[in-house]
Amino acid sequence: MDELLQQIETYRSEIGSIVPNGAEALEAYRIRFLGTKGIVKNLFTEMKNVPADKKKEFGQILNDFKQFAESRYESWKSAARAGDGTGTAPSDGKDLSLPGDPLPLGAHHPISLVRDQIVHIFGRLGFSVAEGPEIEDDWHNFTALNLPENHPARDMQDTFYIHQNPDWLLRTHTSSVQARVMEQQKPPIRIICPGRVYRNETISARAHCFFHQTEGLYVDEDVSFADLKQTLYFFVQEMFGKEVRIRFRPSYFPFTEPSAEMDINCRICGGSGCAVCKHTGWVEILGSGMVHPKMLENFGIDSNKYTGFAFGMGIERICQLKYRINDLRLYSQNDVRFLKQFTSAT
Numbered sequence: 001m002d003e004l005l006q007q008i009e010t011y012r013s014e015i016g017s018i019v020p021n022g023a024e025a026l027e028a029y030r031i032r033f034l035g036t037k038g039i040v041k042n043l044f045t046e047m048k049n050v051p052a053d054k055k056k057e058f059g060q061i062l063n064d065f066k067q068f069a070e071s072r073y074e075s076w077k078s079a080a081r082a083g084d085g086t087g088t089a090p091s092d093g094k095d096l097s098l099p100g101d102p103l104p105l106g107a108h109h110p111i112s113l114v115r116d117q118i119v120h121i122f123g124r125l126g127f128s129v130a131e132g133p134e135i136e137d138d139w140h141n142f143t144a145l146n147l148p149e150n151h152p153a154r155d156m157q158d159t160f161y162i163h164q165n166p167d168w169l170l171r172t173h174t175s176s177v178q179a180r181v182m183e184q185q186k187p188p189i190r191i192i193c194p195g196r197v198y199r200n201e202t203i204s205a206r207a208h209c210f211f212h213q214t215e216g217l218y219v220d221e222d223v224s225f226a227d228l229k230q231t232l233y234f235f236v237q238e239m240f241g242k243e244v245r246i247r248f249r250p251s252y253f254p255f256t257e258p259s260a261e262m263d264i265n266c267r268i269c270g271g272s273g274c275a276v277c278k279h280t281g282w283v284e285i286l287g288s289g290m291v292h293p294k295m296l297e298n299f300g301i302d303s304n305k306y307t308g309f310a311f312g313m314g315i316e317r318i319c320q321l322k323y324r325i326n327d328l329r330l331y332s333q334n335d336v337r338f339l340k341q342f343t344s345a346t
C-alpha cells in the first residue's frame with residue numbers, strides 16, 4: 001500500500017514537470033498514462049491487492065490521480081487546438097489558423113494620373129511625347145531660350161547648380177526640352193514634354209523644391225496665336241468640362257513674343273471666390289506665347305518661313321483644381337491614405 005502511494009506521488013510530480021512539445025509528445029503521454037495498458041489502468045488493477053479496509057481510501061486516491069492525469073491531458077490538448085485550429089499541429093507558439101497577410105493593391109499617383117491625361121488629350125491633337133534630362137546644362141535651360149547670362153529673368157527661377165560643374169544645373173522648367181527637340185528635329189514639330197523640375201524654394205503648402213510641368217511646342221508654317229488659343233481651350237474643356245471659361249493676360253517670357261498667361265475660372269468655388277483663386281474667381285494655369293524668332297534662329301529654323309507657339313503648365317496646379325489638393329507637400333509624403341484616393345478619369 002505504502003509502495004503504491006509512493007509510486008502515485010512520483011507519477012504526480014513527473015506529470016507536473018511535463019511540458020509536452022507537439023502532438024506526438026501529447027499522444028505519447030496519453031498512451032503512457034491513460035492508455036488501455038497505461039499507468040492509471042495498471043494502478044487500478046492493483047486494487048485487488050489492497051486490503052479490504054483500505055480499498056475505499058485507496059480508491060479515492062486513485063480516482064484523484066486519474067482525474068489529475070486526465071485533466072492535464074485535456075488542457076494540453078485544448079491549448080494545442082487553440083494553437084493551430086485542428087488540434088493536430090504542435091503548439092509551438094505559431095498560430096497557423098490566422099488568415100494570411102493581405103497584399104494591398106497599389107494606386108496611381110495623382111500626378112501620374114493627371115500627366116497621363118494631359119498626354120492623352122494632346123495626343124489626340126497630334127502631339128507626341130518628348131523627354132529630356134533633369135540634370136541640364138546652362139545652354140538648354142537658359143541661354144538657348146533667349147535668357148543669356150545676367151538676364152534678370154534668370155532670377156525668377158532659383159536654380160540648383162551642380163557643385164562639380166557650374167555649367168550644370170537641375171532644370172528649372174521643361175522648356176529645356178523644347179531646346180533639345182529643336183536642336184534635333186526640323187518642323188513640323190508638335191510635342192508635349194512632361195517631367196520633373198527643380199527650384200530652390202523653401203518647402204511649404206504652396207511651394208516645393210521639386211514639382212512637375214508639361215511643356216508644349218508646335219512649330220510649323222502658318223501657326224498663329226489663334227491656334228494657340230484654340231488648342232489650349234480644347235485642352236481645358238477636355239480636362240475640366242465643356243463649361244470651363246478661359247482668359248488670357250499679357251505676360252513676359254524671354255522665349256515667346258507675344259507672351260500670355262492663361263487663367264480658367266476657379267474649379268474650387270466656381271468663381272464666387274475662395275482661397276485658391278485668392279477671391280478673384282480666376283486661377284492661372286499656364287504660361288504661353290508665340291515662339292520668339294530668335295529661338296527659332298538659335299536652332300537654324302527659318303523664322304520667316306516658320307512660326308510656332310509654346311506653353312508650359314504646372315501639373316500640381318491642374319491636380320489641385322481637379323482633386324482639390326491644397327498642400328503641395330502631400331504629393332511627396334508617400335502617405336498611402338492620401339495616395340489610394342485617386343482613380344483615373346481617362
Ligand code: DAH
Nearest residue numbers: 173175287288289310311312
Ligand atoms: N517655362 C515657364 C515657367 O517655368 C513656363 C512657360 C511659359 C513655358 C511660356 C513656355 C512658354 O513654353 O511659352 O514658368
